[in-house]
Amino acid sequence: MDFSFSAEDEAFRARARTWLAERLDGAGAPFADLCTDVGPTELDPDRRRSWEQELGAGGWIGLGWSEGALTRQVVWAEEYARARGPAPLGIVGEHLLAPTLLRFGSRAQRERFLPPIAAGTEIWCQGYSEPGAGSDLAAVRTGARRETGAADADWLVTGQKTWTSLSQWADWCFVLARTEPGSHRHHGLSLLLLPMDQPDRIEVRPIRQLDGASEFSEVFFDGARAAAADVLGAPGDGWRVAMALLSFERGAGMLGRQIGYAREFEAVLATAVRTGAVGDPVLRERLTRQWADLHALRCNALRTLGTAEPGSAAVAKLLWGGWHQRLGELALAVLGPAGATAPGPHLPGRYPLTADQHRLLFSRADTVYGGSDQVQRNLIAERVLRLPREPRPQPAAAPTNQDPRPDQP
Structure with missing residues (x-):
């Protein structure tokens, strides 16, 4: 090709x-x-x-x-x-929300939200994951109800989101919420657009990591308002819109990500040459495989770019997540014992890390965020290869109360 x-x-x-x-x-x-x-x-x-x-x-x-x-x-x-x-x-607004607005948004929504994203004046965050609803996104419990029950009334959002990147700086958030009481799993969800500047109704709590940094936060909604018109897609159709949005996460930007990966790999290779680790045949084979896999990733991304090939997004996520994780491990392997030492004195509230150490620790999340490896494999197996669905646990049967003495031994 x-x-x-x-x-x-x-x-x-x-x-x-x-x-x-x-x-x-x-x-x-x-x-x-x-x-x-x-x-x-x-x-x-x-x-x-x-x-x-x-x-x-x-x-x-x-x-x-x-x-x-x-x-x-x-x-x-x-x-x-x-x-x-x-x-x-603005990465969330530009690469996730904007393409979804172009596909599902009303004319008024596009005219309201696209210009500030293009100007870099409004920052967005993504309200998807919750405690107990990460990779299993259909288990979301954050709810939204009409303020008065009227069709043109504001939505009031109550619940919690977690691992929300950029939320401490965001002006807006798109929130996947359950808008139909009693709905289950993928049904009854809506994608709501709401402003973050609601101090009495939205609380952002940065999540402190082991190194002292806070790259994401918990977000608590207590009756946070979203205008009636700020539903992206139809009310109740949030799952379809949310899944389309996730597919944009692995498009053209993936090729740019691979340039960054190539730069990281070159730094690891330079370290291997400097330390003499390149003379170890095992490490040399790992370096060679890492280089070859990166080029295969790029070719695959170019091959599927702009196509609707089933499962291509899941395959891409599965491949690059594992590749970057292996690079993090390789980066410290070529350093040997020096890779386990801190680069400087301990700072109050912070644990100093080298770029290689940070890469290793952060890469542990590569196979989890954006859909875990297990979820990607299920998508490929069930939706592309048409294999039988994995057995799902059945909900417990409701008690029949036929025993007139249910509390007696």
């Missing part, structure tokens, strides 16, 4: 590379301080907002929203990764 880009795409690549270099490359670049290996939560959130708006002013947000712009989205993602661009604050 021909995986090359057109002359127009390459001209676009040159323009993107120049624009990024002017702002990120070198001591005099205005946003060079954001190109760092520290976690995104350690960066100044105001600086990250300024960068988001710089991207918006340059017209770089929303490249994949129009027909025929897919290759340009890929080119931009690759160049952004090569330039070590900071993790954008």
Whole structure:
């Protein structure tokens, strides 16, 4: 297959590379301080907002929203990764919500929400996972009801979401909630769009990790308001909309992610050469396999890009999650005993980590978030290979009360 880009795409690549270099490359670049290996939560959130708006002013947000712009989205993602661009604050709005709005949203919703996302002025977070409803997303218990029961009344949302990235900075959240009382599993769900600036009704509690950072939070809703018009798709059709949204998570941005993975791999390889670990035949074989697998991942992503091939998103998630996890393990293996030592003195409330140590620990989540490996394998088996469904536990039968003395031995 021909995986090359057109002359127009390459001209676009040159323009993107120049624009990024002017702002990120070198001591005099205005946003060079954001190109760092520290976690995104350690960066100044105001600086990250300024960068988001710089991207918006340059017209770089929303490249994949129009027909025929897919290759340009890929080119931009690759160049952004090569330039070590900071993790954008607007990634949830641009890559998850916006494509879903274009597919399911009303004209009024598109006109209201897309321009601020494109300008980088409104940041979104995703209200999906809950305690007891992570990989099993259909078990969500967060509920929403009409304030007065009228069809045009606001929704009042009550419940809890967890592992919510960006919530401490987000202006808006899309929330999967149960809007039909008594509904079960995939039925009776709706995707609601609600503002986060509701201090008496929304509480955000950052989740502190072992290293002291807080990359995500718990979010508690106590009658939080969502306007009647801010249901994405039809009320009760939230599961279909939510699943479509998740499919956008593994599109063109995956190719940009692989450029970042390639840079990480090159750093691990350089460390192996410096430490002499490359002379170990076992480690050398692992490095070679890691390199070959990365190229296979890229070819597969290009092959399925922009297609509706069944299960392609699940396959991609399954492959790259395991690849990145193995890279984290390999990064410390080439360091030997030095990989287990802290890089500096312990700081109050923080545990110092090297970039390799952080990569190893964070990569443990790669096979869980966005749908665990077990969920992806079930999707492939049942929906693509048409294998028999895995047995599900049956709910307990209701008591019949036929025994006139049920409490007696």
